[in-house]
Every structure is written in structure tokens, then in C-alpha cells.
Amino acid sequence: MKKILAFFLTSIVFLSIAEAQTSRKPAQPVKLTKEQAAESKKIAAELFKSNNFNAAMAEYVKLVNYDPNDMDYNYKLGMCFLNTNSDKSKAVEYFVKASEQKGAPDDVFYQMGRSLLAANLFDEAIDAFEKYKEVNKGKLNPKFNFEQHLEYCYNGKEYIKKPVEVRFQNLGKTVNSPTADYACISMAVDTIVFFASSRKGNMGGIVDGYGDIVPDVYFSTRTDTTWAKAKNIGININSEFYEITSGMSSNGDKMLYYKENAESSGDVFIAELKGKTWQKGALMDPMFSSKSPFTGACITPDGKRVFFSANLKGTLGGKDIWVIEKDDAGKWTAPKNLGAKINTKFDDDYPSIWHDGKTLFFASQGHTSIGGFDIFMSYQGDPSQEWSTPMNIGYPVNTTTDNLYFSLSANAKTGFVSAVRPEGFGDLDIYHFTLKEPLIKSAGVLFRASVLSAQGLPAKDALCMITKESTGETIGIMEAVGPASMIHALLPAGKYKLTVRSPKMGRIEEEILITGDEGEKGVLKTLTLKPNPSSKP
Secondary structure, X not given: OOOOHHHHHOHHHHHHHHHHOOOOOOOOOOOOOHHHHHHHHHHHHHHHHOOOHHHHHHHHHHHHHHOOOOHHHHHHHHHHHHOOOOOHHHHHHHHXXXXXXXXXXXXHHHHHHHHHHHOOOHHHHHHHHHHHHHHOOOOOOHHHOHHHHHHHHHHHHHHOOOOOOEEEEEOOOOOOOOOOEEEEEOOOOOOEEEEEEOOOOOOOOOEOOOOOEOOEEXXXXXXXXXXXXXXXXXXXXXXXXXXXXXXXXXXXXXXXXXEEOOOOEEEEEEEEEEOOEEOOOEEOOHHHOOOOOXXXXXXXXXXXXXXXXXXXXXXXXXXXXXXXXXXXXXXEOOOEEOOOOOOOOOOEEEEEEOOOOOEEEEEEOOOOOOOOOEEEEEEXXXXXXXXXXXXXXXXXXXXXXXXXXXXXXXXXOEEEEEEOOOOOOXXXXXXXXXXXXXXXXXXXXXXXXXXXXXXXXXXXXXXXXXEEOOOOOEEEEEEOEOOOOEEEEEEOOEEEEEEEEEOOOEEEEEEEEEOOOOOOOOEEEEEEXXXXXXXXX
């Protein structure tokens, strides 16, 4: 080991960690009596064994205060930090203390390396990982993916030198809660966000075996610079069991979500928005009724392809990204693995197809990740072509801990992430981000239109289809949504045909010309339907 262990206890390490921690005053530690410590030890051990790390952490904090040098207390408190949505760099001091005591677990230096990586202390993390290898005489636990963690460190050292310019805004207490708020999804514009939350007040209020309230789907809308109080999306989607947001159409009229209850085990459901009301969700396809959980799914703007993540037969390792396509008869084809260009021997998860239908974002533990899951992007110009080599979207959007949830607006500069940050409320929070430079350049122009009847009323049941004039290719199929019956589509430069039909209010065909010079605001139109021809002879 290049640096002695005592180095980890110097002010350099702890000042580095302190910079990443909240400035809020810590709660006064509870001093236990001998009898209380014995009871707390028993409770903590049971909670730890059942993987209820949040509750176990509270007990081990008290126990470490009672006996600061106890190896077991320090090691397990460090593990609680690593296994919860908290500042994982706080685990460093506890692993250091545990490593100095007799009987320390064989993996203590490996876990120390993980916590140092979370603190962006790459060289120190490398030393700790190498010490783990040395202590164990080269016999490494294959579940630890030792070499991959070393690679995280080297990747991190490079990416942190060239950070992307980005601003993060916590959506605040009106949206976020003290518990986990995550799996953020949105439409082409970033004025509304949908997400999963494990907060108090959820429909079932059931606490699972890990001590978390089972999640419901919530949403919030932006007015000027503030975010409205988050609302439960309602009983057509939520139940007393698990519902977790997964994907959304560019127009915001279709939502894919993960559902788990007595009848479904991580199945993908789809719900449609009619006017202002989300209809009852239904199983996306019978193939999604499986013993293998599907933890992410998204749909292309034309509704013809669904990408999802699962550990199915034929995986390249763990969870892979797959695709199903709608054939000419309107049925979904068998799942197709996206292949080694996208998938790795590690987990690849939470795909999100962008508004051009050609750029895929996904989370991966492989490729050039800088720690756990990072968000990557890849492009496929045509389904017959290969995907491009995935690109890490950069630090600090990606960090040295897991980054799973990412949604990018049609302007390619703003969107949402779920993250644990110093100014947060104690767990994963929803953040709005703004990049200085667009992540995708020259992808298209945002086309928006409000669809009205001849009398000026919102055409809430209007079905809209956009096709490319030169090829007849369907770009998007959508329903007008919201109070103004809006449609949204990202269109590259070219000529298009918009066909709108409403059984009650009429129809219209409109030519759309996109030059590419429309600017960030794109095109905004009001379309007035022509009444349907009289059915009388």
C-alpha cells in the first residue's frame, strides 16, 4: 500500500469529505447506558441482517457513540451508509476505525475503497482496493467486481478534470420529501415531472421488509419559477402496492410504469391520458407478465418500439437493454437484445429513448462509468444500423455513486435527475438541471400546437399523426392533452403533414415546414378543426 492507513485519518481526507456534506447542524448524539447498548445492539443486528439499513443506521450511530472503537459497530455503520441513499463518503472514518481493530472483516479495505471513491478521493480509493487484494493474498470475492472498481477510479480521475457546465435546482419541499423521490420522467417540455415516491400518505401506506413505504406515482407542474405541490396521480395508476414511473411519450399522453403486487412481479404497464385524466393502466403486453422483473421501459414517439431492461434468457450479463417492435398487424415482436455495443457483462438498466426516437439514454455499471451506474447515450440513425459507441454524459451529471434516473427535454439542455446532494432532504430528491451546452446538437425543432374546435373549445379527443412528406414515415402518433389540448413533437428540418381527427369536433390536415432556424422556442401554432361533413345524404 503506497500510503499508510493513518493517512486516511488526516485532515486532508476529512476536510475533503466535509466539503461534500451538508452544513446543517448534526443532531446531538444519544449516550446509551450499558443496558440500553445491549438492547440497541440486538435491534441493530436484526435490522442489519434483514437489510433494513436505514433503521439499522440509527442504532449503529448510537452504538458508535457509546463505544467509538468497537470494530463491529464501525464496520456495520459504514455498510449502512454504503447501502442507503445517503452521503456514502461518511463511511470512510468508520471503515478506517474498523480496519485498525482485530477481527476486521476480510472486505473492510474493499468497502473503504468504495467510500473513498464516493468522496472523489481516487488515489486513496485505489490504495484501499490494492490493500484489500494484498490482505486477501489475491483471493478476491468475484461478486465485488474488483477490477471494475479500480477502473471506476481511473475513469473518475479523467472525467473530473473536464466537468460539464451544469446547474442543479432542487425542486423543493413542495415536491420532495424526507424519503426517496426518484424515477423522474417527463415529456418534450420540462414544465411537468412525474416520479415515484415512498412518502407518508401513499395509498397503501405499507412498509416493506426494507423499512420503506411502497412507492406511488406523483407529479408536479411548474408555474414561472416555482413548482406546485406534488400530487398523487390517483387510483387509476396507483394502488396499495408498488408503482414506479418508467417512461413517457414525448407528447405526455402515454406513461409506462413498473407494477408489483400479488398478480404481477415487476411487470410493465401503460396508461393513457384523456384530456386531464389518466385512464386505468393495463399490462403493456403479455410478454411482460413474467417472473423476471422489468425495471425500466420507454416508448418511441411513433409508438412502434419499446425499450426495456430485464434479465432474460440470452443476457450478456445481469440486466440488459432489450427492444420489442410493433409489426404490421399491430402485435409486438419477440424481445431482441440490443447487443454488445450497448450491453455489458454488468447491469445495464433504465433505458430512456429521447424525443428524436433515435438517441437512447441508459444507466450502466460498465463502459466508462466513474462509479456504479452512470448515464450513457447512444445513437441509431435507422433500426437497420448499429448503435453508436455509448458515451458517458459527463461529470457532475454522473457522479462516483449510482446515477440511474435521467430525463432530457427536447431542447437537449434541461431535464430532471434523481440524486442525493448536500442540499437535499435526506434521501433521493428530484432535481431540475440546466446544461450550458446542449447534450445533443441539431437534433430538431420543437413543434407545439393547440388543437381547438371550430367554436374554440379544446379538442380533448383529437388523434394526431405527423408524417414525413418525402417518405411517408410516421414521426409521431399522439392525442391532444391538457387544458389547451396540446401536441408536442421534435422535428428535424423538412416538410411534414399533420393529420388531426376528432370524432366529435372535426378534422384538419396541415402542412408543416421546419427550416431548422426556428430557435430554442421552436414552433407554436393554434389549429382550428373543420367540422366533420354532415352524415345526411
